[in-house]
Amino acid sequence: MTRDLNxxxxxxxxxxxxxxxxxxxxxxAENATQPKxxxxxxxxxxxxxxxxxxxxxxxxxxxxSVTTGTQKSVFTGMGIKSMWNSQxxxxxxxxxxxxxxxxxxxxxxxxxxxxxxxxxPCGRSQGGTSVDVSNVVNCRCYLFPVxx
Numbered sequence: 001m002t003r004d005l006n007x008x009x010x011x012x013x014x015x016x017x018x019x020x021x022x023x024x025x026x027x028x029a030e031n032a033t034q035p036k037x038x039x040x041x042x043x044x045x046x047x048x049x050x051x052x053x054x055x056x057x058x059x060x061x062x063x064x065s066v067t068t069g070t071q072k073s074v075f076t077g078m079g080i081k082s083m084w085n086s087q088x089x090x091x092x093x094x095x096x097x098x099x100x101x102x103x104x105x106x107x108x109x110x111x112x113x114x115x116x117x118x119x120x121p122c123g124r125s126q127g128g129t130s131v132d133v134s135n136v137v138n139c140r141c142y143l144f145p146v147x148x
Contacts, residue, residue: 020054020058024043024047027039027042027046057137057138061137061139064121064139064140064141064142065122065123068123068141068142068143069120071120071142071143071145072108072120076108080147081103081146082103082104082108082120082143082145082146083101083103083104083144083146084096084099084100084104084120084141084143085100085101085142086099086100086140086141087141088100091140092140093134093135095112095113095134095135098112098113099141100141103146104119112131112135116130116131116132116135117131118131118136120143121139121141121142121143122136122139122141
């Protein structure tokens with residue numbers, strides 16, 4: 001279980017880093033005809049602004065993934081089900097407000113209104129389904145233990 005959790009956390013961090021890598025590649029491609037010094041300046045300018053907004057998003061998403069991954073692992077190991085909890089404030093996205101209080105099904109999945117399944121906030125989707133990225137990025141939800 002711990003090995004699976006570590007792999008999932010590592011995958012989440014890599015996914016976040018690939019987003020930045022894709023931005024770098026796209027920026028270079030868009031400016032391919034510019035001299036090296038100009039491209040360097042564009043990248044420095046672009047990622048200076050990235051350092052505040054995008055890195056906060058990456059940090060929030062990764063922190064939630066680590067926290068809920070640990071919660072899920074501990075609860076499962078104890079034979080306890082998980083309940084999805086939102087922060088219940090004005091910043092909660094509507095799809096997560098609807099998930100608030102939902103208890104995982106017998107196979108350990110939470111279900112979004114669109115039918116997609118996820119194992120936990122900022123977690124992995126069930127094979128054959130795809131959870132919209134807007135339901136993962138910047139999520140602040142957490143799990144709460146409930147008796148089976």
